[in-house]
Amino acid sequence: MNTIISIDEEYPAFQVLDQHEPGTVEVTASRDQVQRWKTVINDYASVKAEIAAKISAITGDSFPGIEAPMGYFEKRARKALTDHGMDPNHHTAVTAWAEEAHGGDRHRGIIVDAAGQALAHTHLVHHLERSVWAVLTDTCDVALGCRNGIAESLDAIKAATGKDVAHIRYSDVCEGQAG
Secondary structure: OOOOOOOOOOOOOOOOOOOOOOOOOOOOOOHHHHHHHHHHHHHHHHHHHHHHHHHHHHHOOOOOOOOOOOOHHHHHHHHHHHHOOOOHHHOHHHHHHHHHHOOOOOOEEEEEEOOOOEEEEEEEEEOOOOEEEEEOHHHOOHHHOOOOEHHHHHHHHHHHHOOOEEEEEHHHHHOOOOO
C-alpha cells in the first residue's frame, strides 16, 4: 500500500528524563501517565525511524536527529555490503529491499552500486541440471547494459557506471543471525 508522508521538521519533540538537564521543565503527572508517555515516545521514535528509512531509500535524504535503532535487516545489509567490499554506510536501499522482500520468494536478489543505489533485481532460475541467477532485465536501466546472466550484467553495469557493483541475495540479508 502506498502512503503519502508529510515531513514537518519544525514540530516539537519531547523526552521524559530522570533528572534535570539544561532546557528541561518539571511537570506533575501520575506514574501511569509518565509510563504511558515513555511508551508512546519510544514507539513514536521507532515509527519515525521506520518512516525515515523508507523515505531515505527513495530520496537519499537523511534526517538528522532521527536515530534508528539498528535492526536485523540493517545489520544484515551492512554485513552483506562489507562482505562484498562495499561501504556498509550505504545500506539504506539494501535494508529497505530486505524489509520488503522478507517472507516472500527466497530466490531473489538485488544488484547495487558502491553508493548503495539499487540498479536491478535478480532471480534464481532452476534448470534441469543446475540453478543460475538471472537479472530481471525489465528492472534494469537499458543504458546499464544488463544481460540475463549475473556475471555479464555485473561487468556491463561496472563498465557503464565506473562503480563497483554487488549482487546481494535474499539469503544474504533475510536469513541468518543479525551478527
